[in-house]
Amino acid sequence: MQKYVMTFDNGKVQGVHCEALGLIGEAKIERASTVEFDETKQVWVASIKKKYAHKKPSTFSHKERAMCIEWEINYLNERSA
Numbered sequence: 001m002q003k004y005v006m007t008f009d010n011g012k013v014q015g016v017h018c019e020a021l022g023l024i025g026e027a028k029i030e031r032a033s034t035v036e037f038d039e040t041k042q043v044w045v046a047s048i049k050k051k052y053a054h055k056k057p058s059t060f061s062h063k064e065r066a067m068c069i070e071w072e073i074n075y076l077n078e079r080s081a
Helices: 065-080
Strands: 005-009 012-017 033-038 043-048 059-062
Touching: 033 065, 043 065, 059 065
Parallel strands: none
Antiparallel strands: 005 012, 033 043, 043 059
16 A cells, blocks of 8 residues: 655645555646756756745755755745644
């Protein structure tokens, strides 16, 4: 049996963490953020989509991708806390 975790906000599902989405019916999947390399500045940039941004700043850049991913996770987890 596969386990899954669902996160809620005001009665709406905000996150589903599993591989078998068929368990909940039709799903709409949308990324809340991106981490991409900026070739001009030579840094990684984490950006939170406007509709998921709960505070400023909603972008973060660093020479290490891992730092951007850590910032992204912390930012999004603050929203759900």
